[in-house]
Amino acid sequence: MILGNRIRVGMADARVSVAPSIITTLGLGSCVGVVLYDEQSKIAGMVHIMLPYSNEIAENSNGYKFADTGVKMLTDLLFKEGVSVKNLKAKIAGGAQMFKFNSNSDSMKIGNRNIEAVKLTLEELEIPLVSEDTGKDYGRTIEFDCETCKLLIKAVGKEPKII
Amino acid sequence: MEKFSKEEYIDILKEIGNIGAGNATTALSFMIDSRIDLSVPKAEVIDFNKLMDITGGAEQVVAGIYIDISRDIEGVMLFMVSCETARILVDSVMHNDPKDQVTNFMFNEIELSAFTEIGNIITGAYLSSISSLLGFTIIPSVPYMTIDMAGAILSVPAIEFSKKSDTAILIESEFKINNKKMDGYFVLIPTEESYYKIIEKLGVLMKP
Structure with missing residues (x-):
């Protein structure tokens, strides 16, 4: 666990902390930021995933890169801090389509596929998804307050939103 | 591939950045009728997390043109400028009165389309110069x-390239137009295969 005021999560990475910390990831595009938190202990973790499924990709040594392995590995990190999966809840954001590609190829719709894969993994782990701000065509910076369990979402030219 | 040292690889890639961006800024300077200073290009193999920060921070708001490249060289080309720079570029090609627009970073549809076309011409100049080289x-x-x-x-x-590795080869050139306080970036990210093709071809040209 890392303690500090603001803990930044990079791409294909995860961090776990506890109140009063804020866990943040900047400039989420088609990637998805997944927050898992326990309201009782106020311990929370965030993973920044880039791709849906680890078995689709040859280079899969970093599990945090993928929705399926990333979310599971985050529950492991939280378990090490004494948080049981039963007590976890989830909030997610991101998965935008940054450019209006005309192409129908899968790689262009990666945002949607990331969101679907995260949701499916949460279902498998029986972690309830409390709220989300996903899809659309713009980038997001997200900040999770471990104390209040609120997720702040900032986007260019838009009012900040709390989910 | 052992023909070159690591420094030589980087020099070869920088040369690509120099030639491409040099040609592109010439096209740009004709368009806006101003002198443009090009900084020494950077070429590096970087981690994806660092890729997010190359243009002065992940949260920095920029106007970006994204182009997929294919055939002999595959990868991605990006042209990114600050909103202020995008505004000046659009105003100068559309003959807008700059006084009316100077703090206005909201672009209407025609202006967005004009900026896209500017980006198209500039990146086209970049790519055609390295293509002929x-x-x-x-x-x-x-x-x-x-x-x-x-x-x-x-x-x-980053997502596209993360399918193959955790790093990207980045060729980055920064330009400045001092009398107009404009700046921007050209970013070329070739796939790993294309990177070796470039090294091989340009390496031979540079080392007779």
Whole structure:
């Protein structure tokens, strides 16, 4: 666990902390930021995933890169801090389509596929998804307050939103 | 591939940045009728997390043009400028009165389309110069444009390349137009295969 005021999560990475910390990831595009938190202990973790499924990709040594392995590995990190999966809840954001590609190829719709894969993994782990701000065509910076369990979402030219 | 030292590889890639961006800024300077200073290009193999920060932070709002390249060289080309720079570029090609627009970073549809076309011409100049230098055919896609956080824009190529490795080869050139306080970036990210093709071809040209 890392303690500090603001803990930044990079791409294909995860961090776990506890109140009063804020866990943040900047400039989420088609990637998805997944927050898992326990309201009782106020311990929370965030993973920044880039791709849906680890078995689709040859280079899969970093599990945090993928929705399926990333979310599971985050529950492991939280378990090490004494948080049981039963007590976890989830909030997610991101998965935008940054450019209006005309192409129908899968790689262009990666945002949607990331969101679907995260949701499916949460279902498998029986972690309830409390709220989300996903899809659309713009980038997001997200900040999770471990104390209040609120997720702040900032986007260019838009009012900040709390989910 | 052992023909070159690591420094020589980097020099070869920098030369690509120099030639491409040099040609592109010449096209740009004709368009806006101003002198443009090009900084020494950077070439490096970087981690995806650092890719997000190359243009002064993941949250920096930029106007970005994104082009997929294919055929002999595959990868991604990005042209990114600050919103202020995008505004000056658009005003100068559309003959807007700059006094009316100077703090206005909201672009209407025609202006967005004009900026996309500027990006198309500039990146076209970049790519055609390296294409003729290397004797490679490079086919650019139609340009895609957005105004958003640099990190969110850069996540698009980052995701694409993360399928193969955790690092990207980045060729970055920065330009400045001093009398107009404009600046911007050209970013070329070739796939690993294309990187070796470039090294091989340009390496031979540089080392007779």
